[in-house]
Amino acid sequence: MVNLREIAALVKKEALLEWRQRYALNGMMLYVGSTVFICYLSFGIKTKQLVPATWNALFWIILLFTAVNAIAKSFIQERQGRNLYMYQLASPQGIILSKILYNSLLMALLSFIGYTFYTLVLGNPIEDQGLFIINLLLGAFGFSTTLTMVSGIASKAANSSTLMTILSIPVLVPMLLILIKISKNAIDGLERSLVIDEVVILMSVNMMLIAVSYLLFPYLWRS
Amino acid sequence: MQFLTFSFLTFGEANKTGCSGNPKITLIMKWWKILGIVLLAYTIIAGFLVPAPRLDITNETIRNQYFHVPMWFAMMIILLVSVIYSIKYLRSNKAEHDFIAVESANVGILFGILGITTGMLWAQYTWGAFWNNDPKQTCAAIGLLVYFAYIVLRNSIEEEQTRARISAVYNIFAFPVLIALLYVIPRYTDSLHPGNGGNPGFNMYDLDSKMRMIFYPAIIGWTLLGVWVMEMRYKLRKFEFYNN
Numbered sequence: 350m351v352n353l354r355e356i357a358a359l360v361k362k363e364a365l366l367e368w369r370q371r372y373a374l375n376g377m378m379l380y381v382g383s384t385v386f387i388c389y390l391s392f393g394i395k396t397k398q399l400v401p402a403t404w405n406a407l408f409w410i411i412l413l414f415t416a417v418n419a420i421a422k423s424f425i426q427e428r429q430g431r432n433l434y435m436y437q438l439a440s441p442q443g444i445i446l447s448k449i450l451y452n453s454l455l456m457a458l459l460s461f462i463g464y465t466f467y468t469l470v471l472g473n474p475i476e477d478q479g480l481f482i483i484n485l486l487l488g489a490f491g492f493s494t495t496l497t498m499v500s501g502i503a504s505k506a507a508n509s510s511t512l513m514t515i516l517s518i519p520v521l522v523p524m525l526l527i528l529i530k531i532s533k534n535a536i537d538g539l540e541r542s543l544v545i546d547e548v549v550i551l552m553s554v555n556m557m558l559i560a561v562s563y564l565l566f567p568y569l570w571r572s
Numbered sequence: 573m574q575f576l577t578f579s580f581l582t583f584g585e586a587n588k589t590g591c592s593g594n595p596k597i598t599l600i601m602k603w604w605k606i607l608g609i610v611l612l613a614y615t616i617i618a619g620f621l622v623p624a625p626r627l628d629i630t631n632e633t634i635r636n637q638y639f640h641v642p643m644w645f646a647m648m649i650i651l652l653v654s655v656i657y658s659i660k661y662l663r664s665n666k667a668e669h670d671f672i673a674v675e676s677a678n679v680g681i682l683f684g685i686l687g688i689t690t691g692m693l694w695a696q697y698t699w700g701a702f703w704n705n706d707p708k709q710t711c712a713a714i715g716l717l718v719y720f721a722y723i724v725l726r727n728s729i730e731e732e733q734t735r736a737r738i739s740a741v742y743n744i745f746a747f748p749v750l751i752a753l754l755y756v757i758p759r760y761t762d763s764l765h766p767g768n769g770g771n772p773g774f775n776m777y778d779l780d781s782k783m784r785m786i787f788y789p790a791i792i793g794w795t796l797l798g799v800w801v802m803e804m805r806y807k808l809r810k811f812e813f814y815n816n
Contacts (some may be wrong), residue, residue, distance in 0.1 A: 498745060499745075502725070502738055502741060502742050502745070503725075505729065505734060505738045506725060506728040506729045506738065507728050507729070507730070508728055512724070512725060512728055515721045515724055515725075516721045516725060516742065518717075519714050519715075519717040519718040519721055519746075519749070520718065520745075520746060520749045522711075522714045522753070523711075523714075523749060523752045523753050523756070523757050526757055527757075550752075550756065554748075554752060557748050558745075558748070561744065561745055561748060562745070565662075565741045565744060565745060568662050568737060568740075568741055569737075569738065569741050
Protein backbone atom coordinates (compact mmCIF):
# COMPACT_ATOMS: atom_id res chain seq x y z
CA MET A 350 0.00 0.00 0.00
CA VAL A 351 0.93 3.62 -0.31
CA ASN A 352 3.06 4.73 2.56
CA LEU A 353 2.66 8.48 3.00
CA ARG A 354 5.72 8.83 5.18
CA GLU A 355 7.81 7.02 2.60
CA ILE A 356 6.55 9.32 -0.16
CA ALA A 357 7.26 12.41 1.93
CA ALA A 358 10.79 11.18 2.61
CA LEU A 359 11.38 10.45 -1.07
CA VAL A 360 10.06 13.83 -2.19
CA LYS A 361 12.33 15.46 0.36
CA LYS A 362 15.27 13.43 -0.95
CA GLU A 363 14.53 14.55 -4.53
CA ALA A 364 14.31 18.18 -3.49
CA LEU A 365 17.52 17.92 -1.49
CA LEU A 366 19.38 16.34 -4.37
CA GLU A 367 18.10 19.03 -6.71
CA TRP A 368 19.20 21.73 -4.31
CA ARG A 369 22.65 20.24 -3.84
CA GLN A 370 23.33 20.14 -7.56
CA ARG A 371 21.73 23.41 -8.47
CA TYR A 372 23.10 23.43 -11.98
CA ALA A 373 20.18 21.29 -13.18
CA LEU A 374 17.58 23.63 -11.69
CA ASN A 375 19.40 26.70 -12.95
CA GLY A 376 19.75 25.06 -16.32
CA MET A 377 16.00 24.50 -16.58
CA MET A 378 15.23 28.08 -15.58
CA LEU A 379 17.70 29.31 -18.14
CA TYR A 380 16.06 27.03 -20.70
CA VAL A 381 12.63 28.59 -20.07
CA GLY A 382 14.11 32.05 -20.05
CA SER A 383 16.08 31.70 -23.25
CA THR A 384 13.20 30.03 -25.12
CA VAL A 385 10.87 32.87 -24.18
CA PHE A 386 13.52 35.34 -25.20
CA ILE A 387 14.00 33.65 -28.57
CA CYS A 388 10.26 33.89 -29.17
CA TYR A 389 10.40 37.56 -28.28
CA LEU A 390 13.31 38.17 -30.61
CA SER A 391 11.78 36.26 -33.50
CA PHE A 392 8.62 38.34 -33.30
CA GLY A 393 10.86 41.38 -32.99
CA ILE A 394 9.11 44.70 -33.11
CA LYS A 395 5.77 43.11 -33.98
CA THR A 396 5.22 41.87 -30.41
CA LYS A 397 2.30 44.21 -29.97
CA GLN A 398 0.53 42.63 -32.92
CA LEU A 399 0.68 39.15 -31.40
CA VAL A 400 -2.79 37.59 -31.69
CA PRO A 401 -4.02 36.01 -28.41
CA ALA A 402 -4.36 32.62 -30.12
CA THR A 403 -0.70 32.73 -31.19
CA TRP A 404 0.32 33.96 -27.75
CA ASN A 405 -1.49 30.98 -26.22
CA ALA A 406 -0.10 28.37 -28.60
CA LEU A 407 3.45 29.67 -28.23
CA PHE A 408 3.21 29.63 -24.46
CA TRP A 409 2.06 26.02 -24.32
CA ILE A 410 4.68 24.88 -26.80
CA ILE A 411 7.35 26.47 -24.62
CA LEU A 412 5.92 24.76 -21.55
CA LEU A 413 5.68 21.43 -23.36
CA PHE A 414 9.34 21.38 -24.31
CA THR A 415 10.40 22.69 -20.92
CA ALA A 416 8.47 19.84 -19.32
CA VAL A 417 9.97 17.21 -21.63
CA ASN A 418 13.47 18.46 -20.85
CA ALA A 419 12.97 18.98 -17.15
CA ILE A 420 11.27 15.68 -16.41
CA ALA A 421 13.43 13.60 -18.75
CA LYS A 422 16.19 13.75 -16.20
CA SER A 423 14.09 12.20 -13.43
CA PHE A 424 15.04 8.70 -14.50
CA ILE A 425 17.39 9.07 -17.41
CA GLN A 426 20.07 10.95 -15.50
CA GLU A 427 19.98 8.75 -12.41
CA ARG A 428 22.98 6.53 -12.04
CA GLN A 429 22.59 2.77 -12.11
CA GLY A 430 24.13 2.37 -8.65
CA ARG A 431 21.73 4.79 -7.05
CA ASN A 432 18.78 3.04 -8.67
CA LEU A 433 19.92 -0.24 -7.18
CA TYR A 434 20.26 1.40 -3.80
CA MET A 435 16.77 2.91 -4.02
CA TYR A 436 15.43 -0.44 -5.13
CA GLN A 437 16.46 -1.97 -1.85
CA LEU A 438 15.22 0.91 0.27
CA ALA A 439 11.82 1.88 -1.08
CA SER A 440 8.77 0.33 -2.71
CA PRO A 441 8.31 1.00 -6.45
CA GLN A 442 4.89 2.52 -5.81
CA GLY A 443 6.43 4.95 -3.34
CA ILE A 444 9.11 5.88 -5.84
CA ILE A 445 6.78 6.59 -8.77
CA LEU A 446 4.28 8.55 -6.67
CA SER A 447 7.00 10.61 -5.06
CA LYS A 448 8.59 11.31 -8.44
CA ILE A 449 5.23 12.38 -9.87
CA LEU A 450 4.60 14.64 -6.90
CA TYR A 451 8.07 16.13 -6.99
CA ASN A 452 7.93 16.69 -10.74
CA SER A 453 4.52 18.36 -10.40
CA LEU A 454 5.95 20.80 -7.89
CA LEU A 455 8.97 21.42 -10.10
CA MET A 456 6.80 21.93 -13.18
CA ALA A 457 4.48 24.28 -11.28
CA LEU A 458 7.52 26.35 -10.28
CA LEU A 459 8.89 26.36 -13.83
CA SER A 460 5.49 27.24 -15.34
CA PHE A 461 5.15 30.21 -13.02
CA ILE A 462 8.64 31.42 -13.84
CA GLY A 463 7.89 30.93 -17.52
CA TYR A 464 4.54 32.66 -17.21
CA THR A 465 6.02 35.69 -15.42
CA PHE A 466 8.86 36.08 -17.88
CA TYR A 467 6.59 35.48 -20.86
CA THR A 468 4.17 38.14 -19.61
CA LEU A 469 7.05 40.50 -19.09
CA VAL A 470 8.39 40.35 -22.63
CA LEU A 471 5.40 39.37 -24.76
CA GLY A 472 2.55 41.04 -22.89
CA ASN A 473 -0.46 39.47 -21.23
CA PRO A 474 -3.82 39.35 -23.06
CA ILE A 475 -5.53 37.21 -20.39
CA GLU A 476 -8.91 38.34 -19.06
CA ASP A 477 -9.46 35.66 -16.45
CA GLN A 478 -6.18 35.31 -14.55
CA GLY A 479 -7.60 32.93 -11.93
CA LEU A 480 -8.72 30.35 -14.45
CA PHE A 481 -5.43 30.62 -16.32
CA ILE A 482 -3.43 29.94 -13.16
CA ILE A 483 -5.64 26.97 -12.26
CA ASN A 484 -5.09 25.72 -15.78
CA LEU A 485 -1.34 26.21 -15.40
CA LEU A 486 -1.36 24.05 -12.26
CA LEU A 487 -3.47 21.41 -13.99
CA GLY A 488 -1.04 21.44 -16.89
CA ALA A 489 2.00 21.09 -14.61
CA PHE A 490 0.35 18.17 -12.89
CA GLY A 491 -0.72 16.52 -16.16
CA PHE A 492 2.66 16.90 -17.86
CA SER A 493 4.47 15.46 -14.88
CA THR A 494 2.17 12.43 -14.50
CA THR A 495 2.66 11.50 -18.15
CA LEU A 496 6.31 12.38 -18.50
CA THR A 497 7.53 10.75 -15.30
CA MET A 498 6.33 7.35 -16.49
CA VAL A 499 7.56 7.92 -20.05
CA SER A 500 10.94 8.96 -18.67
CA GLY A 501 11.07 5.69 -16.76
CA ILE A 502 10.28 3.78 -19.95
CA ALA A 503 12.75 5.71 -22.08
CA SER A 504 15.55 5.33 -19.54
CA LYS A 505 15.58 1.58 -20.17
CA ALA A 506 16.30 1.95 -23.86
CA ALA A 507 19.28 3.11 -25.85
CA ASN A 508 19.14 6.64 -27.27
CA SER A 509 16.80 7.65 -24.49
CA SER A 510 16.60 11.41 -24.99
CA THR A 511 15.27 11.11 -28.55
CA LEU A 512 12.98 8.33 -27.45
CA MET A 513 11.65 10.50 -24.65
CA THR A 514 10.35 13.02 -27.19
CA ILE A 515 8.97 10.39 -29.56
CA LEU A 516 7.15 8.52 -26.82
CA SER A 517 5.81 11.47 -24.92
CA ILE A 518 4.52 13.85 -27.59
CA PRO A 519 1.69 11.66 -28.96
CA VAL A 520 0.69 10.80 -25.40
CA LEU A 521 0.70 14.46 -24.38
CA VAL A 522 -1.29 15.76 -27.34
CA PRO A 523 -4.81 15.10 -25.98
CA MET A 524 -3.86 16.81 -22.73
CA LEU A 525 -2.30 19.72 -24.58
CA LEU A 526 -5.42 20.19 -26.73
CA ILE A 527 -7.64 20.40 -23.65
CA LEU A 528 -5.21 22.74 -21.87
CA ILE A 529 -5.07 25.08 -24.87
CA LYS A 530 -8.85 25.10 -25.04
CA ILE A 531 -9.21 26.01 -21.36
CA SER A 532 -6.60 28.73 -21.57
CA LYS A 533 -8.23 30.13 -24.72
CA ASN A 534 -11.35 30.43 -22.61
CA ALA A 535 -9.37 32.22 -19.89
CA ILE A 536 -7.85 34.60 -22.43
CA ASP A 537 -11.25 35.50 -23.86
CA GLY A 538 -12.64 35.85 -20.35
CA LEU A 539 -15.64 33.64 -21.06
CA GLU A 540 -17.87 32.13 -18.43
CA ARG A 541 -15.99 29.57 -16.33
CA SER A 542 -18.86 27.09 -16.41
CA LEU A 543 -18.16 26.59 -20.12
CA VAL A 544 -14.96 24.69 -19.42
CA ILE A 545 -16.11 22.59 -16.46
CA ASP A 546 -16.33 19.58 -18.78
CA GLU A 547 -12.77 20.04 -20.00
CA VAL A 548 -11.43 20.43 -16.46
CA VAL A 549 -13.22 17.24 -15.43
CA ILE A 550 -11.80 15.36 -18.44
CA LEU A 551 -8.33 16.64 -17.66
CA MET A 552 -8.58 15.57 -14.04
CA SER A 553 -9.90 12.15 -14.96
CA VAL A 554 -7.19 11.62 -17.59
CA ASN A 555 -4.63 12.55 -14.94
CA MET A 556 -6.13 10.20 -12.39
CA MET A 557 -6.20 7.41 -14.95
CA LEU A 558 -2.55 7.97 -15.88
CA ILE A 559 -1.54 7.99 -12.22
CA ALA A 560 -3.43 4.74 -11.65
CA VAL A 561 -1.82 3.13 -14.70
CA SER A 562 1.64 4.35 -13.65
CA TYR A 563 1.06 3.05 -10.13
CA LEU A 564 0.17 -0.38 -11.46
CA LEU A 565 2.83 -0.59 -14.16
CA PHE A 566 5.86 0.95 -12.53
CA PRO A 567 6.79 -2.15 -10.46
CA TYR A 568 7.29 -4.05 -13.75
CA LEU A 569 9.43 -1.29 -15.16
CA TRP A 570 11.53 -1.07 -12.03
CA ARG A 571 12.29 -4.75 -11.80
CA SER A 572 15.47 -4.99 -13.84
CA MET B 573 8.88 -34.42 -46.00
CA GLN B 574 5.42 -35.69 -46.70
CA PHE B 575 4.38 -34.46 -43.29
CA LEU B 576 5.66 -30.98 -44.09
CA THR B 577 3.68 -30.84 -47.31
CA PHE B 578 0.53 -31.80 -45.53
CA SER B 579 1.05 -29.37 -42.71
CA PHE B 580 1.42 -26.66 -45.29
CA LEU B 581 -1.91 -27.63 -46.76
CA THR B 582 -3.57 -27.48 -43.35
CA PHE B 583 -2.60 -23.85 -42.85
CA GLY B 584 -0.22 -24.35 -39.98
CA GLU B 585 -2.25 -26.89 -38.07
CA ALA B 586 0.86 -29.02 -37.70
CA ASN B 587 1.78 -27.44 -34.39
CA LYS B 588 -1.01 -29.20 -32.61
CA THR B 589 -0.29 -32.62 -34.04
CA GLY B 590 3.46 -32.24 -33.60
CA CYS B 591 5.64 -35.27 -34.19
CA SER B 592 3.74 -37.55 -31.88
CA GLY B 593 3.59 -40.31 -34.46
CA ASN B 594 -0.01 -39.99 -35.50
CA PRO B 595 -0.40 -36.67 -37.30
CA LYS B 596 -4.08 -35.95 -37.64
CA ILE B 597 -4.31 -34.51 -41.08
CA THR B 598 -7.29 -32.34 -41.83
CA LEU B 599 -7.53 -30.58 -45.12
CA ILE B 600 -10.08 -28.05 -43.98
CA MET B 601 -9.30 -24.67 -42.54
CA LYS B 602 -10.45 -23.56 -39.15
CA TRP B 603 -14.11 -22.58 -39.21
CA TRP B 604 -13.52 -18.94 -38.35
CA LYS B 605 -11.20 -18.44 -41.28
CA ILE B 606 -13.89 -19.69 -43.63
CA LEU B 607 -16.39 -17.47 -41.87
CA GLY B 608 -14.04 -14.53 -42.36
CA ILE B 609 -13.72 -15.18 -46.10
CA VAL B 610 -17.47 -15.63 -46.52
CA LEU B 611 -18.28 -12.48 -44.56
CA LEU B 612 -15.75 -10.38 -46.46
CA ALA B 613 -16.97 -11.70 -49.81
CA TYR B 614 -20.50 -10.82 -48.72
CA THR B 615 -19.38 -7.39 -47.53
CA ILE B 616 -17.64 -6.56 -50.79
CA ILE B 617 -20.38 -7.87 -53.08
CA ALA B 618 -23.35 -6.59 -51.10
CA GLY B 619 -21.50 -3.43 -50.12
CA PHE B 620 -21.14 -2.40 -53.75
CA LEU B 621 -24.38 -3.80 -55.17
CA VAL B 622 -27.18 -3.52 -52.61
CA PRO B 623 -29.00 -0.18 -52.88
CA ALA B 624 -27.91 2.33 -50.25
CA PRO B 625 -29.86 5.32 -48.93
CA ARG B 626 -29.45 8.24 -51.31
CA LEU B 627 -28.60 11.43 -49.49
CA ASP B 628 -27.26 14.80 -50.52
CA ILE B 629 -23.48 15.24 -50.44
CA THR B 630 -22.74 11.68 -49.34
CA ASN B 631 -24.49 10.03 -52.32
CA GLU B 632 -22.82 6.73 -53.08
CA THR B 633 -19.92 7.44 -50.72
CA ILE B 634 -22.17 6.19 -47.95
CA ARG B 635 -20.89 2.76 -48.96
CA ASN B 636 -17.64 3.70 -47.24
CA GLN B 637 -19.55 2.77 -44.11
CA TYR B 638 -18.82 -0.87 -44.98
CA PHE B 639 -15.08 -0.32 -45.36
CA HIS B 640 -13.86 2.69 -43.43
CA VAL B 641 -15.84 2.27 -40.21
CA PRO B 642 -15.22 -1.49 -39.82
CA MET B 643 -11.48 -0.82 -40.30
CA TRP B 644 -11.47 1.30 -37.16
CA PHE B 645 -13.62 -1.20 -35.30
CA ALA B 646 -11.24 -3.99 -36.29
CA MET B 647 -8.28 -1.82 -35.30
CA MET B 648 -9.73 -1.15 -31.86
CA ILE B 649 -10.54 -4.81 -31.29
CA ILE B 650 -7.08 -5.93 -32.38
CA LEU B 651 -5.33 -3.25 -30.35
CA LEU B 652 -7.40 -4.32 -27.37
CA VAL B 653 -6.11 -7.85 -27.93
CA SER B 654 -2.61 -6.39 -28.03
CA VAL B 655 -3.12 -4.66 -24.67
CA ILE B 656 -4.61 -7.78 -23.11
CA TYR B 657 -1.61 -9.82 -24.22
CA SER B 658 0.75 -7.14 -22.92
CA ILE B 659 -0.92 -7.47 -19.52
CA LYS B 660 -0.69 -11.24 -19.80
CA TYR B 661 2.99 -10.94 -20.66
CA LEU B 662 3.70 -8.88 -17.56
CA ARG B 663 1.98 -11.52 -15.45
CA SER B 664 3.47 -14.58 -17.10
CA ASN B 665 6.73 -13.55 -18.84
CA LYS B 666 5.98 -15.96 -21.68
CA ALA B 667 7.58 -14.93 -24.96
CA GLU B 668 4.46 -16.10 -26.86
CA HIS B 669 2.33 -13.45 -25.17
CA ASP B 670 4.77 -10.77 -26.23
CA PHE B 671 4.68 -12.05 -29.82
CA ILE B 672 0.89 -11.88 -29.92
CA ALA B 673 0.99 -8.38 -28.43
CA VAL B 674 3.47 -7.04 -30.98
CA GLU B 675 1.87 -8.72 -33.99
CA SER B 676 -1.57 -7.48 -32.93
CA ALA B 677 -0.13 -3.99 -32.67
CA ASN B 678 1.33 -4.38 -36.18
CA VAL B 679 -1.99 -5.49 -37.64
CA GLY B 680 -3.69 -2.69 -35.70
CA ILE B 681 -1.32 -0.19 -37.34
CA LEU B 682 -2.13 -1.68 -40.76
CA PHE B 683 -5.86 -1.28 -40.13
CA GLY B 684 -5.27 2.22 -38.81
CA ILE B 685 -3.46 3.19 -42.01
CA LEU B 686 -6.20 1.62 -44.13
CA GLY B 687 -8.83 3.36 -42.02
CA ILE B 688 -7.21 6.74 -42.37
CA THR B 689 -6.74 6.22 -46.14
CA THR B 690 -10.36 5.22 -46.76
CA GLY B 691 -11.40 8.15 -44.56
CA MET B 692 -9.29 10.52 -46.65
CA LEU B 693 -10.84 9.21 -49.88
CA TRP B 694 -14.27 9.78 -48.41
CA ALA B 695 -13.28 13.25 -47.24
CA GLN B 696 -12.14 14.12 -50.75
CA TYR B 697 -15.63 13.48 -52.15
CA THR B 698 -17.70 14.90 -49.31
CA TRP B 699 -15.62 17.58 -47.61
CA GLY B 700 -13.67 18.57 -50.71
CA ALA B 701 -10.11 17.70 -49.73
CA PHE B 702 -8.13 14.66 -48.66
CA TRP B 703 -6.90 16.36 -45.51
CA ASN B 704 -9.22 18.87 -43.84
CA ASN B 705 -7.51 19.37 -40.50
CA ASP B 706 -10.62 17.95 -38.96
CA PRO B 707 -10.11 17.10 -35.24
CA LYS B 708 -11.03 13.49 -35.89
CA GLN B 709 -8.46 13.18 -38.67
CA THR B 710 -5.77 14.86 -36.61
CA CYS B 711 -6.50 12.74 -33.56
CA ALA B 712 -6.46 9.56 -35.64
CA ALA B 713 -3.07 10.52 -37.09
CA ILE B 714 -1.70 11.18 -33.59
CA GLY B 715 -3.15 7.87 -32.42
CA LEU B 716 -1.12 6.16 -35.13
CA LEU B 717 1.97 8.05 -33.97
CA VAL B 718 1.55 6.44 -30.55
CA TYR B 719 1.90 3.03 -32.15
CA PHE B 720 4.77 4.07 -34.39
CA ALA B 721 6.50 5.17 -31.20
CA TYR B 722 5.80 1.72 -29.79
CA ILE B 723 7.60 0.13 -32.74
CA VAL B 724 10.53 2.54 -32.40
CA LEU B 725 10.74 1.76 -28.70
CA ARG B 726 10.87 -1.95 -29.45
CA ASN B 727 13.63 -1.49 -31.95
CA SER B 728 15.77 0.53 -29.60
CA ILE B 729 16.05 -2.14 -26.91
CA GLU B 730 18.46 -4.94 -27.63
CA GLU B 731 17.83 -7.46 -24.89
CA GLU B 732 14.75 -9.57 -25.64
CA GLN B 733 13.17 -9.81 -22.21
CA THR B 734 13.71 -6.16 -21.39
CA ARG B 735 12.30 -5.24 -24.80
CA ALA B 736 9.20 -7.32 -24.21
CA ARG B 737 8.62 -5.97 -20.73
CA ILE B 738 9.26 -2.29 -21.44
CA SER B 739 7.21 -2.28 -24.63
CA ALA B 740 4.36 -4.05 -22.81
CA VAL B 741 4.43 -1.29 -20.20
CA TYR B 742 4.31 1.40 -22.89
CA ASN B 743 1.55 -0.40 -24.77
CA ILE B 744 -0.68 -0.51 -21.69
CA PHE B 745 0.21 3.07 -20.77
CA ALA B 746 -0.62 4.40 -24.23
CA PHE B 747 -3.93 2.61 -24.75
CA PRO B 748 -6.07 4.93 -22.55
CA VAL B 749 -4.57 7.84 -24.47
CA LEU B 750 -5.66 6.29 -27.76
CA ILE B 751 -9.21 5.95 -26.42
CA ALA B 752 -9.13 9.60 -25.38
CA LEU B 753 -7.82 10.61 -28.81
CA LEU B 754 -10.36 8.72 -30.87
CA TYR B 755 -13.49 8.78 -28.75
CA VAL B 756 -13.31 11.64 -26.24
CA ILE B 757 -11.57 14.65 -27.79
CA PRO B 758 -13.41 14.65 -31.18
CA ARG B 759 -16.76 14.67 -29.36
CA TYR B 760 -15.89 17.91 -27.60
CA THR B 761 -14.71 19.82 -30.64
CA ASP B 762 -16.29 21.04 -33.83
CA SER B 763 -15.75 18.10 -36.07
CA LEU B 764 -17.30 17.47 -39.46
CA HIS B 765 -17.01 13.76 -38.94
CA PRO B 766 -20.34 11.91 -38.71
CA GLY B 767 -21.19 11.14 -35.09
CA ASN B 768 -18.97 13.93 -33.73
CA GLY B 769 -19.42 17.59 -32.94
CA GLY B 770 -23.22 17.30 -32.99
CA ASN B 771 -23.34 15.69 -36.43
CA PRO B 772 -25.72 12.82 -36.97
CA GLY B 773 -24.00 9.47 -36.86
CA PHE B 774 -24.72 6.13 -38.32
CA ASN B 775 -28.23 5.77 -36.88
CA MET B 776 -29.47 8.81 -38.76
CA TYR B 777 -28.50 7.51 -42.21
CA ASP B 778 -29.68 4.07 -41.45
CA LEU B 779 -33.12 4.61 -42.89
CA ASP B 780 -34.43 1.09 -43.13
CA SER B 781 -31.87 -0.88 -41.14
CA LYS B 782 -30.65 -2.37 -44.41
CA MET B 783 -27.19 -0.97 -43.90
CA ARG B 784 -26.84 -2.76 -40.60
CA MET B 785 -27.26 -6.07 -42.42
CA ILE B 786 -23.98 -5.40 -44.18
CA PHE B 787 -22.26 -3.22 -41.60
CA TYR B 788 -22.18 -5.72 -38.73
CA PRO B 789 -20.94 -8.66 -40.82
CA ALA B 790 -18.31 -6.30 -42.26
CA ILE B 791 -16.95 -5.58 -38.77
CA ILE B 792 -16.72 -9.27 -37.96
CA GLY B 793 -15.22 -10.09 -41.36
CA TRP B 794 -12.46 -7.47 -41.24
CA THR B 795 -11.65 -8.39 -37.63
CA LEU B 796 -11.36 -12.08 -38.52
CA LEU B 797 -9.08 -11.19 -41.42
CA GLY B 798 -6.91 -9.19 -39.02
CA VAL B 799 -6.76 -12.05 -36.55
CA TRP B 800 -5.79 -14.37 -39.37
CA VAL B 801 -2.91 -12.15 -40.49
CA MET B 802 -1.86 -11.75 -36.88
CA GLU B 803 -1.92 -15.50 -36.30
CA MET B 804 0.25 -16.23 -39.33
CA ARG B 805 2.81 -13.61 -38.38
CA TYR B 806 2.74 -14.83 -34.80
CA LYS B 807 3.48 -18.40 -35.90
CA LEU B 808 6.32 -17.20 -38.12
CA ARG B 809 7.80 -15.23 -35.26
CA LYS B 810 7.48 -18.16 -32.89
CA PHE B 811 9.08 -20.45 -35.45
CA GLU B 812 12.03 -18.09 -35.86
CA PHE B 813 12.34 -17.71 -32.08
CA TYR B 814 12.52 -21.43 -31.36
CA ASN B 815 14.80 -22.17 -34.30
CA ASN B 816 17.51 -19.73 -33.36
